[in-house]
Amino acid sequence: MKIGFIGVGAMAQAIIQGLLKAKLVPAENVLIHSAHQRHYEDYANEYGLTAKDTNLAVTEASDLIVLAVVPSVAKKVLAEIRSGLSDNKVLISIVSGISLERLAELTDYNLPILRSLPNINSEFGQGMTAVVANENLTGEQKDQALSVFEATSEISELAEDLFPAFSAISGSAVAYIDFFIDALSRAGVKYGLSKAAATKIAAQTTFGSADALMKSGQTPAEMIDKVCSPGGDTIAGILAMENAGFLSSVVKGIDATIKKSTGK
Numbered sequence: 001m002k003i004g005f006i007g008v009g010a011m012a013q014a015i016i017q018g019l020l021k022a023k024l025v026p027a028e029n030v031l032i033h034s035a036h037q038r039h040y041e042d043y044a045n046e047y048g049l050t051a052k053d054t055n056l057a058v059t060e061a062s063d064l065i066v067l068a069v070v071p072s073v074a075k076k077v078l079a080e081i082r083s084g085l086s087d088n089k090v091l092i093s094i095v096s097g098i099s100l101e102r103l104a105e106l107t108d109y110n111l112p113i114l115r116s117l118p119n120i121n122s123e124f125g126q127g128m129t130a131v132v133a134n135e136n137l138t139g140e141q142k143d144q145a146l147s148v149f150e151a152t153s154e155i156s157e158l159a160e161d162l163f164p165a166f167s168a169i170s171g172s173a174v175a176y177i178d179f180f181i182d183a184l185s186r187a188g189v190k191y192g193l194s195k196a197a198a199t200k201i202a203a204q205t206t207f208g209s210a211d212a213l214m215k216s217g218q219t220p221a222e223m224i225d226k227v228c229s230p231g232g233d234t235i236a237g238i239l240a241m242e243n244a245g246f247l248s249s250v251v252k253g254i255d256a257t258i259k260k261s262t263g264k
């Protein structure tokens, strides 16, 4: 199986690194092209990938074609690769905000297409990806397309109208969670910890909390209650955070993310 990437920016690189770690395909079976020759050639050389001269050449030589460009250039790129697509290849889009209907309209209504929304944690096999297939993508071909994300992440098959919410609380939320870790870390610095030590402590605590939450099967509220000793320190902190608008500031951030991705 050959997997082509059109665009090798932050998200494509995370998936490629995840795929290489998972050994889903040999490195030379990953084909790439992007806007800047120096960038895609250097990246291909560094990891033993195959660089191609054009987006169309990637498409023609691949079984799965991952569209990994920013939304504003997707239309132009799809026009370039359209003639290389056929029903024995799968177009996989990771582009935020472009629907299956729009992808088909810009290419061909008979093509198998998978719309996905991964997150950057795919690099370490810890991603979370939403997927939705069109009616032309079924059976073995669908399994093959899903294998890219199974190798790098958990998968959630979602209705398309939930993609903006998913993108906000997963794709974008990696940054929001890191923002929270950085906030904890800066608070640690305020009270004398070094930034490096505070960041490690905050990151491990975040990681361990997410792991424990999932392993316990409890709700976040139940976990919070276990940490808040009666009359203790944590409940004082929770109340002060909420008084400063913690919940509504997080929801406002998600509202803004969804508004930007949908224009609504």
Ligand SMILES: NC(=O)C1=CN([C@@H]2O[C@H](COP(=O)(O)OP(=O)(O)OC[C@H]3O[C@@H](n4cnc5c(N)ncnc54)[C@H](OP(=O)(O)O)[C@@H]3O)[C@@H](O)[C@H]2O)C=CC1
Pocket (backbone or CB within 6 Å): 006, 007, 008, 009, 010, 011, 012, 033, 034, 035, 036, 037, 039, 040, 055, 068, 069, 070, 071, 073, 077, 094, 095, 096, 117, 118, 119, 120, 171, 172
């Ligand atoms: N970053 C993330 O966490 C996530 C991103 N996404 C989606 O992934 C897509 C890419 O985002 P991201 O990786 O962050 O963006 P980047 O800006 O990091 O990467 C964009 C890539 O597109 C390439 N590119 C630009 N124009 C062309 C062209 N005409 N032909 C071929 N390649 C081109 C660039 O080439 P070059 O490198 O040579 O300049 C670059 O490699 C977006 O649609 C985004 O919505 C989805 C989920 C999460």
Ligand SMILES: O=C(O)[C@@H]1CCC=N1
Pocket (backbone or CB within 6 Å): 096, 167, 171, 172
């Ligand atoms: O910021 C963005 O537009 C992309 C979509 C999800 C994560 N990054």
